[in-house]
Amino acid sequence: AQSVTQLDSHVSVSEGTPVLLRCNYSSSYSPSLFWYVQHPNKGLQLLLKYTSAATLVKGINGFEAEFKKSETSFHLTKPSAHMSDAAEYFCVVSEKNTGTASKLTFGTGTRLQVTL
Amino acid sequence: DGGITQSPKYLFRKEGQNVTLSCEQNLNHDAMYWYRQDPGQGLRLIYYSQIVNDFQKGDIAEGYSVSREKKESFPLTVTSAQKNPTAFYLCASRSGARDTQYFGPGTRLTVL
Numbered sequence: 001a002q003s004v005t006q007l008d009s010h011v012s013v014s015e016g017t018p019v020l021l022r023c024n025y026s027s028s029y030s031p032s033l034f035w036y037v038q039h040p041n042k043g044l045q046l047l048l049k050y051t052s053a054a055t056l057v058k059g060i061n062g063f064e065a066e067f068k069k070s071e072t073s074f075h076l077t078k079p080s081a082h083m084s085d086a087a088e089y090f091c092v093v094s095e096k097n098t099g100t101a102s103k104l105t106f107g108t109g110t111r112l113q114v115t116l
Numbered sequence: 117d118g119g120i121t122q123s124p125k126y127l128f129r130k131e132g133q134n135v136t137l138s139c140e141q142n143l144n145h146d147a148m149y150w151y152r153q154d155p156g157q158g159l160r161l162i163y164y165s166q167i168v169n170d171f172q173k174g175d176i177a178e179g180y181s182v183s184r185e186k187k188e189s190f191p192l193t194v195t196s197a198q199k200n201p202t203a204f205y206l207c208a209s210r211s212g213a214r215d216t217q218y219f220g221p222g223t224r225l226t227v228l
Contacts, residue, residue, distance in 0.1 A: 009156070032215050043120075043206055043219040044159075051215075090158060094215045104217060106158030 002027045002093050006107035014115050019063075019078040021110045023091035026072060033074045034092040034104075035065055044090065050074065061085070086114045119143065120220035122207050127225045129194075129201070137192045137223045139207035147210040148190035149217060152176060152203045159206060165190055194225065202227045 007022040025033060032051045036044040048059025055067045065076045074091060091107040120141045129135045139148065147166045151159040161174030165184040179198025184190055190209075194201045204224050208217040 004158075034216070036219075041204075041222070041224065043122075043221040044208075046216060046218070049216055103161065103164075104159075106160075108156065108158045 002031065002095050002105045004091050004093050004105055004107040006089075006091050006110050008110050009108065010111045010113065012113040012115060013081045015083055016080050019076070019081045019085065019112065021076040021089050021091075021112065023074045023076065023107060024072055025074060025091070025093045027093055027095055029095045032094040033065075033067060034094070035059065035063070035074075035076050036090045036092060038088045038090065038109075040087075047076070047089075081112075081114045083114050083116075086112055088112075120207060120209055120218060122205075122220040122223050124223060125221070127223055129225065129227050131227055132196045134193055134195050135225065137194065137205055137207075137225070139190045139192065139220060140188055141190075141207075141209045141220075142188060143209055143211065143218065144187070145209035145211045145218075146187070148184070149208040149210070150174075150180075150182065150190070150192045151206045151208065153206060153222075154203050162192065162205075201225055 003026045005024045034049050035047040037047050038044050047063050048057045050057045050067045058064045063078045088109045088111050090109050093105050123138045149164045150162040153159050160176050162180050163182040165171035171182050171184050181193045206222045207220040210217045
């Protein structure tokens, strides 16, 4: 069975400082890993995706994530936070070998607050 | 303009009433999904459909029903049997062998 743990429910950073949102996963098979962002009362938008190619994945809006198999981690980073980055972020895992229609398992989310 | 639409954005329902949430996509995606989101929790899968006229229960299907008569449409009915229906409902779709799901803007259902 697959699972995802987002280690921080809330992260607060100052504008212009780095962002680190932590995610650990558990998967029986070779996983796909995603980060999605959700602004209040909106749907989820895909930030980036890892699918066993390069371990450092670049996404939209300057975000990137590094897949570390030995640590079962997929942390999301951004060098410099912007006010518009304030949102809820979800780490998601998909097992490729489930035989079902790409079932996703979601973390409980990390709320990113950006202050002036 | 391709995408997933959900309607209505906000929905209010009295206890004991059934209500249907709409989800339409023009991405030509085969698979469609319904999720429920509650505060402080991740998304939980209600139902999914891989092809027309076929669908499977997800993790929390009790009190919900779906249909998939057309590739573009996957409506969700919240029945009176759902004991705690107030939540944010999200529809998603996926193309063929790819495992990336794309989400609609959501419907917020409130039971009065």
